[in-house]
Amino acid sequence: MIPQLQQIVVDKKWLEEDEMIDCIAISQALPGIIAINAATYIGMKVRGFRGALSATLGVILPSFVIIIAVVTLLDSIGENTYIQGAFIGIKAAVCGLILVTVVRMGKKILRSVFAWILAILSFIAIVGFGINAIWAILAGAIAGIVYNIVKLSGGQDCALHDAPEADKEVDE
Amino acid sequence: MILVYLFTMFFRIGLFGFGGGLAMLPLIFQSVQSFGIMTAEEFSNLVALSQVTPGPMAVNAATYVGFNYAGLPGAMVATLGVCLPAFILMMIVYHFVKKFNDSRIVQGVLGGIRPVTVALIGAAVIFVSETVLAAGPLISKKLLETGFDYFNLIPICIFAVTVILVGKFKMKPIRVMILMGIAGALLCS
Incomplete structure (x- = not known):
């Protein structure tokens, strides 16, 4: 999409090339739907508040209409065994697709001991202990700030120092 | 009352959803489960549907859940809820984008959240596979009792072929989805 x-x-x-790069960076950094962040920013730049509103609506509307159409359609033909079979096939494929995505992302993002520890702890917390994902996200944010501060003031072994910190936060 | 529930639930998802649609899946899954408005089975249907239709995953999810649960008003309220945080936050941050992007705190927060998004997407794999590849939670007593019958053979093959096609041969995901949908219609019906 990007x-x-x-x-x-x-x-x-609408935007200069480097402005667009800023826009994407901030869209990914802010919480919420990336496409809506970007649409709001671009709309705002071009036509102010009304621009932001219409750009956002433009991003939402196709999904909204398509999903309602598909759900309505499925209500009438969803019992069909071929449709259900197709759903099983797509769901199995989606598992594979997400797995490939997570491996690719992991290779890019998990490049330090700190990142690995955070990822593994949050995975265990969410899947193993059913802890709400929001806590893992907040813990990650706090651990990230602490890590940044320790890295600035301390030496190379900081990754080991704030591991317990991350642990504590995730287990809360 | 239902509409208020739907709105707050999806507002929360929109507010804490970092790192794109797939990373938002566990959030959506846990929310709909704790509100008791959707089974794991229905959730995986939603994920499948979102992958074969265009548009942001979270909007698809909000529309789907809202519509199934409370018709058109439900769909509208849920979608509004999930989109509003992104819209409001961007309105606020818009005026100091450069400062925001360069801020040490923001960089720190992102450095901590990115590894968590990897874990979130990993969790999404588990949540979805528990409804398709196996007859329930991957780690459970039933697994020991029923042995290999616990796993669904054909979906596991489809899963493996998808991993190879997308991961190794870089095939376009949407093409693989359609292909596997056809395979499922023929083999799993």
């Missing part, structure tokens, strides 16, 4: 967006926006001269 490369597509980038091309349209730069082609239409």
Whole structure:
């Protein structure tokens, strides 16, 4: 979705290239739906508040309409065994797809002991102990700030120092 | 009352959902489970549907859950709830984007949240596979009792083929989804 967006926006001269890079960075950094963050930013830039509102609506509407259409359709034909079989096939494929995504992301993001510890602890907390994902996200945010401070003031072994910190937060 | 529930539930999902649609899945799963408005089976249907339809996953999810639970008003309220945090936050941050992106605290927060998103997506794999690849939770007593019958053979093959096609041969995900949908219709019906 992002490369597509980038091309349209730069082609239409709504944003400069480096402004667009800023826009994507901030869209990914803020919580919430990335496409909506980006739409709000671009809309705001081009036409102010009304621009932001219409760009956001534009991103939402297709999904909204399509899902309602599909759900309504499935209500009438969903009992069909072929449809149910197709659903099983797609669901199994989705598992594979998400697995590939997580491996790719892991290779990019998990490049330090700190990152690995955080990822493993949150995974265990969520899957093993059924802890709400929101706590894992908050713990990650706090651990990240602490890690940054320790890294600035301390030496190389900081990753080991704030591991217990992350642990404590996740287990809460 | 239901509409208020739906709104607050999805507002919370929108507020804490970092790192894109897949990382939001565990959040959505846990919320709908704790509110008791959706079974694990229905949740995996939703995930499948979101993957074969265009648009942001969280909007698809909100529309689906809201519509199934409270019709058109439900869909509207849930979608509004999930989109509002992103919209409001961006409105606020818009005026100091450069400062925000360069801020040490923001960089620290992101450094901590990114590894967690990997874990979230990992959790999503488990949540979805428990409804398709196996007859329930992957770690359970029933597994020891029933042995290999606990796993669904054909879905596991489809899963493995998908991993190879997308991971190794870099095939486009949407093509693989359609292909596997057809395979499922023929083999699992």
